[in-house]
Amino acid sequence: xxxxxxxLEEKACWKGYRQVGMKKKGxxxxxxxxxxxxxxxxxxxxxEAGYKRRVVKTTKPEHKEKGYNWRIKGKDRPEISIKLYKxxxxxxxxNKQMRRxxxxxxxx
Numbered sequence: 001x002x003x004x005x006x007x008l009e010e011k012a013c014w015k016g017y018r019q020v021g022m023k024k025k026g027x028x029x030x031x032x033x034x035x036x037x038x039x040x041x042x043x044x045x046x047x048e049a050g051y052k053r054r055v056v057k058t059t060k061p062e063h064k065e066k067g068y069n070w071r072i073k074g075k076d077r078p079e080i081s082i083k084l085y086k087x088x089x090x091x092x093x094x095n096k097q098m099r100r101x102x103x104x105x106x107x108x
Contacts, residue, residue: 012031012033013031013033014033016035016036017033017034017035017036018033018034018036019031019032019033020032020033020034047091047094047095047098048091050094050098051091051094051095054072054073054075054082054094055070055071055072055088055089055094056070056071056073057069057070057071058070058071058081058084063081063084066084067086068084068085068086069085069086069087069088070084070085070086070087070088070089071083071084071085072085072089072094072097082097082101083097
């Protein structure tokens with residue numbers, strides 16, 4: 001007999017979709033199902049390329065006054081700062097912030 005967790009992992013999504021964790025829907029947690037081919041669409045950049053392009057030194061005096069030297073710039077609007085940092089953020093921190101703002105940038 002399989003556990004409920006194993007059942008969810010195997011049967012949680014429709015054919016052609018895969019589970020990438022859980023999400024909150026109302027007051028309960030449900031499987032987050034995404035299309036299997038949605039891993040890296042044609043024309044989209046890798047996480048590493050995004051990190052190299054979007055993690056930049058800030059030039060705004062008001063940021064520097066507060067001790068911030070680095071920022072993650074917006075995807076379509078580079079004048080927007082996603083988050084400010086005193087030292088250069090790691091690739092893992094960049095990935096975390098991109099997942100956090102994905103709903104805002106990608107219409108989710």
